[in-house]
Each structure stands twice: as C-alpha cells, then as structure tokens.
C-alpha cells in the first residue's frame with residue numbers, strides 16, 4: 001500500500017505501554033501510515049497514556065492542551081487518546097469535556113479496532129470526541145497475534161507474556177485499567193522469541209504486571225518456570241529478562257532454576273513497596289518483611305552477583321515515621337542495585353483512596369529525600385563487587401555518553417562500557433571490569 005500519511009505516537013508510563021505502542025506502530029504501518037518523530041508533521045497523533053500516578057496524568061493533560069493549536073492550524077489532524085488513563089470512565093469524560101478537539105478516546109483493549117476508529121475520525125461522522133471503552137481486560141486484544149509490533153533498536157526486544165493483574169494492591173489502579181490477568185500461550189511466546197533471536201535480537205525482556213503467575217487459567221499447563229525452561233533451551237546465546245516479579249509468587253524453585261540456567265537474566269526486579277509489616281498488610285501485598293528478606297537473601301546466595309532492584313512507595317495512607325524507618329532499614333540490609341521510589345498518589349477507585357491520610361505532602365517529601373540519600377549512598381558502592389571480575393556482556397552498540405566506547409549489558413542487566421570495534425555490535429564478549437560507577441561498569445575486552 002502506498003504510504004501517504006504520517007503518525008506521531010507518544011507513550012507515557014511503563015514498558016507494557018511501550019510494548020503496546022510498538023504494536024500500534026506495526027498496525028499503523030499496515031494501514032498506510034509512516035511514523036514521524038515530529039507532531040507538527042503528523043496527520044494522526046496518538047497519545048498512549050499512563051494512570052499509575054497523578055503526575056503522569058497531569059503531564060498528559062498538559063500535553064493534550066498543547067495540541068489544540070496544531071488542530072486549529074490543521075483541521076484534518078486526527079487526535080486519539082489511548083491507554084490506561086482513558087480506560088477510566090471518569091477521566092475519559094473529563095478529557096471529552098475539556099478538549100472538544102479530540103477525535104477519539106479509547107481504552108486499553110481496543111487496539112485492533114484502531115483502523116476502524118481512525119477511518120471514522122477521518123470521515124468526521126461526529127463532532128467532538130467519541131469515547132470507546134470495553135470492560136478492562138475483556139478480550140484483551142494486544143495479544144492479537146496477527147498484529148506484528150514494529151520494534152525500535154536492533155538487538156533488544158520487549159515481549160509481553162501477560163496482561164492485567166489479579167492482586168489488587170490497595171493503592172494501585174492497574175487492575176482497574178488493565179483488567180484481570182490473561183496470559184499469552186507459551187506456544188506463541190516461544191515462537192515470537194525464536195523469531196526475534198533469528199533476527200539477531202539477543203536481549204529479550206518478558207513483560208507482565210506479575211510474571212510469576214504466568215499461565216494461570218491457560219489450558220497449556222506451562223507456568224513461568226516452565227516457560228523460562230523452554231526459552232532457555234532455545235539454540236544460541238542470548239539473555240532472557242523478565243519483569244515484574246511479585247514477592248508473594250516468586251518461589252525458591254524459580255531462583256534455583258535461574259541459578260542453573262544458561263540464558264536467563266541474573267537480574268531480579270522485586271518490588272518491596274514497604275519495609276513495615278503493618279503497611280504491607282494495609283497494601284494487601286501478601287508477604288511480610290521477613291519473607292521478603294528471606295527470598296532476597298536466598299536469591300543472593302544461589303545466584304552470586306545477582307542484581308536486585310525494587311520499587312518503593314513512600315507516604316502510603318496511615319504510614320508513620322516509624323513505619324518508614326523500617327523501609328530504610330530494609331533498604332540498607334538488602335542493598336539494592338537500584339530502587340525506583342515514588343511518593344504515594346491517591347487513585348480514584350482504589351481501596352486506599354478511602355483510607356485516612358493525615359501526613360502532609362511536605363513531610364512525605366522529606367521522607368522521600370531521606371530514602372533517596374540512603375539509596376544513593378548504596379549506589380556509590382554496590383557495583384564495586386564486580387571490579388576485577390570477568391562478565392559476559394552483550395554489546396548493544398556505541399556508548400551514548402562516550403562514542404569512543406562500546407556499551408553493552410551484562411547478564412545482571414547492568415550497563416558495561418568498554419573499548420572495541422563495530423564488529424562486536426550485537427555480539428557477546430568477555431569484559432574484565434576495572435571501574436564501578438553508580439549506574440554502570442567500565443571494563444576491558446578480553447581477547
């Protein structure tokens with residue numbers, strides 16, 4: 001088909017959203033769009049939104065407002081809002097009322113209807129925004145296997161293996177906007193990964209809100225460890241990463257398997273959220289501080305050098321400074337390679353939105369800064385454990401900050417920079433680490 005229109009896609013939020021956008025890109029190419037990086041040049045603008053925290057939402061509201069001028073200059077421009085924010089009816093209505101120039105507002109699971117929605121917007125069959133919502137997760141169609149994602153980069157690929165979440169952590173909007181857990185079949189996942197490896201991609205990241213419960217409800221009987229086992233056995237050298245793991249479902253059996261595997265990543269992203277048992281219970285996380293520490297220690301012992309990273313929420317409703325100190329204590333005990341830290345943000349429709357929240361924003365910000373200071377100190381030293389060691393590194397191309405060096409990724413998911421030639425792009429190499437920075441390692445190629 002002749003390509004004559006241009007689409008601009010902007011994605012907010014998590015890797016799952018970015019993976020959905022890669023599918024949307026693939027779909028748009030099949031209906032005659034080219035992708036542009038400039039909104040001014042576009043005939044179609046699609047924003048793939050995130051609802052996990054209020055500041056992400058505010059950014060989207062600001063960015064949508066700025067599109068009004070573009071639409072005035074180019075009345076045929078089609079503007080579509082998509083994703084987690086628009087899946088919530090109250091937000092969709094707010095968009096509609098506030099921005100009459102939007103053409104369509106569509107939820108998380110109408111991806112395969114996009115061609116039809118775009119065509120209707122082009123024909124201008126109605127004035128103002130059309131809201132198109134299906135129940136969250138119903139017939140989740142981003143797993144429509146006939147739509148091929150168009151991926152960025154040459155050597156990496158994100159592969160969604162499941163969508164949705166059944167956990168209902170009391171602060172989290174994800175189960176409300178992405179619906180119940182649905183897993184792709186192992187057959188489809190394995191066949192996609194095989195094709196990616198054949199294309200030369202060696203850095204594969206399996207995605208799901210809770211990868212450890214992969215396969216639940218499928219007729220195939222392959223659980224997450226089973227899936228990793230099959231992927232690990234594929235021919236060749238590659239890295240299979242996975243995120244996000246839920247501490248309550250991450251079993252020692254999985255750690256044992258990873259310890260003996262060839263190609264499975266030695267990076268475990270294990271969100272702890274809080275170090276206080278009282279808060280963990282209010283969050284409905286399903287594990288205790290003690291269980292979490294036991295699991296983290298087990299992983300460190302079985303997989304030497306493993307990189308543990310986490311997510312932490314500060315200022316959950318009812319959290320006291322005493323609770324927060326338990327989080328600080330846990331962070332110091334475990335020594336995460338990195339921690340993604342967030343100040344609690346009230347989300348309409350969640351259980352915690354009904355909890356009393358007496359701590360002021362200023363106080364929460366002060367706790368947050370205290371946590372950052374502790375984590376930054378840990379980061380200054382944590383990679384030193386690799387100095388003098390040899391790591392197997394997948395070279396991903398030229399360094400971003402220093403084009404004289406190559407940049408790559410170790411099996412622990414850590415960035416490693418080293419000197420070497422272009423012929424190493426997309427290949428594995430042994431690198432002896434000579435320096436540790438807070439966010440990367442520097443080494444020399446072993447020839």
Ligand code: 5AD
Pocket residue numbers: 052053171172173271273311312313342343344345346347
């Ligand atoms: N407020 C702040 N952070 C949140 N997260 C999830 N919901 C909220 C919220 N309401 C964080 C959690 C989760 C990460 C993806 O986002 O730490 O692990």
Ligand code: SF4
Pocket residue numbers: 165166167168169172173174175209210246
């Ligand atoms: Fe949200 Fe909890 Fe599900 Fe993660 S496990 S997506 S934090 S409800």
